[in-house]
Amino acid sequence: MEFTQFHPTTLYHPKGHNFLISESVRGEGAVITDTRGRPFMHKYHEKKDLAPRDIVTRAILNELLESGDKFVLLDLSPIGKENIPKRFPNIYKTCLQLDIDISESPIPIVPAFHFSCGGVMTDIHGRTNIERLFAAGEVACTGLHGANRLASTSLLEAMVFGRIISDYTIANKDFYYGFKFPEVRDWIDTGIIDIIDPALIKQDWTYLQNIMWNYVGPVRSKKRLQRALIDLRNLQEDIENFYRDAKMDRKMVELRNAIQTGAVVAEHAWTNRDSLGAHYRID
Structure with missing residues (x-):
């Protein structure tokens, strides 16, 4: 990631x-x-x-x-x-x-x-580690791009793996097409906050963007990533508390997902000390 x-x-x-x-x-x-x-x-x-x-x-x-x-x-x-x-x-x-x-x-x-270039890990058939869940395109980590995608290959990857997934499921249709999905239970909304302050959502988005660009951007270092991890953990804690107390809203869910994704990117960048492709550390 x-x-x-x-x-x-x-x-x-x-x-x-x-x-x-x-x-x-x-x-x-x-x-x-x-x-x-x-x-x-x-x-x-x-x-x-x-x-x-x-x-x-x-x-x-x-x-x-x-x-x-x-x-x-x-x-x-x-x-x-x-x-x-x-x-x-x-x-x-x-x-x-x-x-x-x-x-x-x-x-x-x-x-x-x-x-x-990274994402949900798949095998050569586009399968993930969750049964019957496939991934293709930018969300997937197929290994095709390596550490730095070449120009004009993103759409090509999505098309190729989309076709591979289609062919694979058709070839194994007895397994994939015969499955009866269980009924999804209705969402139980336990939130007590009816209206989410848009100023808080906007501020958290701006804060997240600044963290990712300044500390986890094109140029990374131990100190920058360390600062990013601290700030992202604090932001995660705040948004999780808000998430539990507020009634569900698309903007809230998208912000929570973005913070989680940012944290994963920062953690992986912190772990990898070798500059390679799109990951560059000055230390």
Whole structure:
């Protein structure tokens, strides 16, 4: 679960909603610069802007830390003004809707969380350790991605294992199709708090996001992970008490699940001291 992949170039804009700027843009010649227009990737890797995404992500974060800026820039001018709308029509149109003409000016970018390479352990048939429960896609840990997913393989994995699961269950239909599921009992709601304060939910989400990004993000260390585990345990205790006392609500359940997932990622990152693929520790 510690193998969490980050995308180096997402649009920095209040209305951008972490819109991904494809790495193919850099493949066509775009250059990452600081806010003063100075390229910096040559300081971090011999391939410069074509370095692996985890290296580019850490380079950008380091530049932001040193400069105090909130974003860096992706300059598409080397591609050619007339070529940009043709080669990247979706990116061009989306940015234009946000008053950014990428044929005239660079794109403000920041790294963001992108993909989880780990998840629910499965075998080659997509089976989990729970009978009749299969998993495919990002939720599953099939072993296909290893420690760092290659580009454009997420949908392919979901399709391949979806087909494998389908074929396997059909081939064993007497076992899987003949099962009669027991009746699920109605939920017994013992909560005494009718209305969940949205300010508390919002604050806990913000707190969780800050913990995960600052301490369990692209750059990890013993001290950062130690702080994360302490803060996450406190947050877990608070939300569990709230969970027991409140009437069930989707937002509450999603927050509780997210905190539990964050804690698992942090624990696995703490246990694994070796930098490998999407898991990077500076110590």
